[in-house]
Amino acid sequence: MWPLADTHPRHPRRCSKIAGMDHITKPVSNVDAAVKPDTEVSVPAQGNGLATNFEPGTATPQAPAAVPNGGKVSSAWWDHIKALDHYDPAYPYDPRHVYGPDWTDDDAYGKDGVTFMATPAHQTSVHGCRDEAQRRLGRGHVFLERCLRLPDLGVPETNRYAKSGQIIPDVFIQEHPRLNERRHEVAYDPDNPILFVLEVLSESTFHHDLEPKVEIYRAMGVREFWRYDPERWHRKEGEPRLWGLRLSAEGAYEAIEPVRHEEEQPVYRSDVLGEFRMLDEGEDIHTLQTWDGERGVWLDPIRAGDLAADEARQAAVQETAARTRVETRLETRMTDTLVLLKRLTALGNLEPHVPDTLATAWQRAGKVPDAAEVADVLLGAKDWTSLLPPDDSRP
Numbered sequence: 001m002w003p004l005a006d007t008h009p010r011h012p013r014r015c016s017k018i019a020g021m022d023h024i025t026k027p028v029s030n031v032d033a034a035v036k037p038d039t040e041v042s043v044p045a046q047g048n049g050l051a052t053n054f055e056p057g058t059a060t061p062q063a064p065a066a067v068p069n070g071g072k073v074s075s076a077w078w079d080h081i082k083a084l085d086h087y088d089p090a091y092p093y094d095p096r097h098v099y100g101p102d103w104t105d106d107d108a109y110g111k112d113g114v115t116f117m118a119t120p121a122h123q124t125s126v127h128g129c130r131d132e133a134q135r136r137l138g139r140g141h142v143f144l145e146r147c148l149r150l151p152d153l154g155v156p157e158t159n160r161y162a163k164s165g166q167i168i169p170d171v172f173i174q175e176h177p178r179l180n181e182r183r184h185e186v187a188y189d190p191d192n193p194i195l196f197v198l199e200v201l202s203e204s205t206f207h208h209d210l211e212p213k214v215e216i217y218r219a220m221g222v223r224e225f226w227r228y229d230p231e232r233w234h235r236k237e238g239e240p241r242l243w244g245l246r247l248s249a250e251g252a253y254e255a256i257e258p259v260r261h262e263e264e265q266p267v268y269r270s271d272v273l274g275e276f277r278m279l280d281e282g283e284d285i286h287t288l289q290t291w292d293g294e295r296g297v298w299l300d301p302i303r304a305g306d307l308a309a310d311e312a313r314q315a316a317v318q319e320t321a322a323r324t325r326v327e328t329r330l331e332t333r334m335t336d337t338l339v340l341l342k343r344l345t346a347l348g349n350l351e352p353h354v355p356d357t358l359a360t361a362w363q364r365a366g367k368v369p370d371a372a373e374v375a376d377v378l379l380g381a382k383d384w385t386s387l388l389p390p391d392d393s394r395p
Contacts, residue, residue, distance in 0.1 A: 073095050077095070080099075081093055081099060084099060084100075084101065085101065085113075086111040086113060086114055088111065091109070091164060092160070092163050092164060093106075094106055094108075094160070096204075097109075097204065102114055102115060103115050103116065103117055104116065105117065105202075105204045105205070107168055107202075107205045107208060108160055108161055108164045108166060108167060108168070108208075109164075110147030110164075110166045110168050110184070110185060112184050112185065116145070116168075118202065119202075119231065119284065120284035120285075121230040121231055121284040121285075121286060122200050122202055122230065122231075124284060124285050124286050124287070125200045125228050125230050125278065125286040125288070126144060126145075126170045126171060126198070126200050127144070128286060128287045128288045128300065128301075129170075129171045129198050129278075129288040130142055130143075130144040130171050131300075131301045132273075132276075132288045132289065132290060132299075132300050132301055133171065133173055133196075133272075133273060133288075135300075135301050135304060136273060136290060137173065137272075138177060139179075140177025140178055140179040140180075140181070141173050141174055141175075141176075141177050142171065142172075142173050143169075143171070143172055143173075143174070143178075143181070143186070144170070144171055145168055145169070145170060145171075146168065146169070146172070146183075146184060146185070146186045147166050147167075147168050147184055147185045147186065148166060148167050148168070148169065148172075148186055148187075148188045149165065149166050149185055149186070149187045149188060150162070150165050150166055150167060150188050150216070150220075151188065153216065153219035153220060154219060155215055155216060155219050159212050159215055159216060160208065160212055161208075161212055161213065161216045162216065166185075167213070167216055169194075169197045169198070169199065170197075170198055170199050170200050171196075171197065171198040172194050172196065172197045172198075172222075173194070173195050173196040173197075173272055174192050174193070174194055174195065175192055175193045175194075175195055176192045178192075188220065190220075190221070193221060193223065194217075194220060194221070194222045194223070195222075195223045195224065195271070195272045196222075196223065196224045196226070196270065196272040196273070197217055197222050197224070197225050197226065198226045198227075198228065199213060199225075199226070199227050199228075200227075200228050200229075200230065201227060201228065201229040201230075201231075201233050201234055202233065203231070203233050206229070206233045206234050209227055210227075210234065213225075214245070214253060218247065218251070218252075218253055221247065221251075222247065223246065223247050223271065223272075224244055224245070224246050224247070224256070224270055224271065224272065225244065225245045225253065226242065226243070226244040226245075226270075227242070227243060227244070228241055228242045228278050228286070229241045229242075230280070230284075230286045240258070240265070240266045241278065241280070242265075242266060242268070242277070242278045243255070243256070243266075244256040244268060244270075246271075256268055256269075259275065262277065263279075265277055265278075265279065265280075267291070273290050274290055274291060275290065275291035275293075276288060276289060276290045276291065277289055277291075277298070279298075279300075287300050288300060289303070295307070330362075330366065330367075330368055333368045334359060334362055334363075334368050337368060337369070337374050338355050338358070338359055340374065340378060341354060341355045341358065341374075341377075341378075341384075342355050344377075344378065349380075350384055354384050358384070358387055358388065361388050361389055362389070364389075365389035365391070367389060369387045373386065373387060374387065
């Protein structure tokens with residue numbers, strides 16, 4: 001199920017968490033506990049396409065669905081769950097989420113072969129962050145939507161991620177590279193600290209990004225935890241969509257304050273990526289950009305590529321101009337020197353072939369003797385052959 005690394009951040013892929021689906025999620029008491037049949041739960045809104053209508057006598061849902069309307073986890077719902085090829089009897093299935101044959105919106109469900117759907121805004125945010133971080137740090141440090149298998153972190157099992165024993169960050173950056181790491185499931189390694197996590201809020205999962213994940217990432221020792229809310233499921237108008245937490249020396253998360261604002265958007269400093277921002281470019285395009293202080297420009301993979309190509313073109317132009325200047329100076333000096341030598345031939349002091357012989361040798365070597373060397377020949381102090389290049393091999 002793992003997505004290819006070279007997918008463009010502005011072309012959505014399948015592997016990502018669900019967002020923007022038109023259903024209602026209400027708080028459920030003790031939702032992290034294993035759900036038993038006939039347990040009261042919140043349910044999708046009628047007619048939203050997630051809940052399935054049951055005909056009398058139907059034993060299983062007609063299509064992958066969340067808990068059917070009526071407020072109870074029915075035996076039919078459990079029949080559907082148990083019929084899934086990826087059914088895991090040890091997993092605490094959450095009735096607020098949907099589980100299909102090869103997809104789900106449960107962000108703690110890290111089964112290989114099961115994908116996570118997302119809106120374009122969610123995907124461009126996640127993929128843009130991954131691609132820019134890889135551009136700066138290299139592929140081996142940066143991972144997108146890998147399932148981290150967790151040890152006992154001392155977090156109570158009322159936390160859904162502690163209970164499931166796994167968590168799937170949207171993007172995470174590790175201190176030491178894992179080259180050619182292509183497995184979907186990756187064991188959490190405390191000796192390879194996670195320096196940076198970005199979670200993009202989705203309609204069905206944003207409440208998990210606000211508390212349960214904070215608790216887990218703090219226990220894991222994640223240095224920086226960033227959240228981005230492109231569609232404002234949680235953040236109100238006037239509040240920044242991007243905000244972060246940094247782990248203190250005492251092991252507590254502290255809010256990261258912006259270093260400045262540009263274009264009415266906060267600019268933050270990350271210990272990993274330096275100064276960066278998430279730029280809302282409209283049409284569901286959200287681009288993570290890092291600040292290049294030397295050039296004084298904002299860069300992301302596309303802009304960095306364009307800038308590199310432009311700099312290469314400028315370098316080529318400058319190289320051509322410099323070469324032209326050198327060639328012009330060479331031609332001028334050669335012309336002036338040959339005029340003087342031809343005067344000697346006219347006086348009979350040099351054989352007639354000498355100017356042409358020297359011109360051919362100088363052109364071949366790309367070098368003309370300096371004025372002092374020419375003066376020695378003109379004054380008769382040296383033979384004309386002293387003006388030949390040292391490595392000249394005349395035919």
